[in-house]
Amino acid sequence: MVLRTPSHVRRVRGGSPRRAPNRVGRGVGPGGHAHHLLGIRLRGRRPASGPAVRGFSLRLALGLQFLALLTGCGQAPADERPSLVLVLADDQRFDTLSCAGGKHVQTPCLDRIAAEGAFFERAYVTTSLCCPARAGILTGLYAHKTQIRSNEDDVDFLASGLGFPELLQAEGYATGFFGKWHIPNPGAMPQPGFDKWVSFDGQGQYLDETFNIDGERKQLLGFNTDRLFDLALEWIGDQGSRPYLAIISLKNLHRPPTVPKRHRGSLADQDWPLPESAHDPVEELPAFVQRVRTTLRNRFFDDEGLTHEMSVRGYYQMMLSLDDNVGRLTAALEEDGTSDRTALFVTSDGGFMWGEHGLYRKRTAYEPSIHVPLLVRFPREIAAGTSLTDLALNIDIAPTMLDLAGATIPSTYQGRSMRRLWGAGAPDWRRDLLYIDGWGKFVDGPQEMAVCTQRYKYVRYRRGVVEEALFDLEADPDERHNIVGQEEHAARLAAMAQRMSDLLVELEAPPTWMEAVEPGSAEHPGR
Incomplete structure (x- = not known):
């Protein structure tokens, strides 16, 4: 037959x-x-013989x-596990979203996800640097555990087999990765845990990128982000009723910008003044921050010679291309009828300082560097318009994805599932978090760390000598007034320093990180 x-x-x-x-x-x-x-021939009646x-x-x-x-009658019940999509931007700070109070651009597609799902008002990265942050998202671990401490560490951080994509793959999920891997990987070769692989070398380029697509090199003309969403949407459409994980990992908004044609010339009439803190007296800053301000990597123009105004405008023009591609994604899920059974996450690997305190960088504990957007839409569980003030971390994404899929969360994960936050609540959720700066192999640990609570932030600098800063984020959201030395805050300062020491122990980091560290050699200053 x-x-x-x-x-x-x-x-x-x-x-x-x-x-x-x-x-x-x-x-x-x-x-x-x-x-x-x-x-079976049904033409006419058969004799009624036995x-x-x-x-x-x-x-x-x-x-x-x-x-x-x-x-399909009599088949086993359809797989009701949700599909999972993570859109990971690069260097997108929290206040780029208009729903977060951003004033430079309107982001209607991203705002819609917040309106239809959960908007995390206090989401942070554990290390504000591309590779450590991305490794943390995949493994649920801090940088001292993955050993991806900088953008140069060539370590097999997935050797344990406990990266959440690999665990989902073992549970029967289709898994696809589309975009920037960045963690040292010559040739952008396929990595464990993914059935579908689309990536590029290192930072990549915005136009006419050559991608590694399932092990084969292919140049695709046009804007990098557009091509990644093209490939991701096609693959998503092929999955049918099978649950899948799709990670769309972008070069947007990393500088220097290359704006797609459709957004060139936009925002031309806007003013881009320096932040007020850029004019604060330099001598009032910690010596550590003063030194960072004078490094060649912290100039008021980037490697292409762009001025502050040109750089910031280009950054926000790139935001427009992120927003419209997210709009394509949500439209595709609705068109396929899979929107209600898809958990969609949007976040970033770190923020970026655009002149605050005279800094043009991430890799610092100030809010514009470590505070990132986090939006989650999952209509099955999350009520529209949910706003959460709980302290969330990038390392919480891995356990949350596994929890949604009904998979076991490894006991070694340092992140927590956020699923309880949008459900019945989690009274035992973290009350504070530890931030650690990235560091190179020539330096013994991070030179800057911070403990954040809902209201206060304690920062400890340890390059050569120990310096401290304490900020009241409620009274001083721009972190312009260091209240170390004020008698009324002496007890809080001591308590938060002790809490940092306790968190290092809890997270199995060296307690010696509370002490001063040698800055490294002249060739490798570690910063």
């Missing part, structure tokens, strides 16, 4: 026609009729069983 598959086709968004998967069953025509395949009736009944019973298989 030959089963013939009907030749339905549908058009991929932005692409050429391709054959659509038949969701009814092979050999079943558009009307769902399959009796012609079963060898053997004939019994033979026909047997053939009919077998035919109906086969028909049930073709049409």
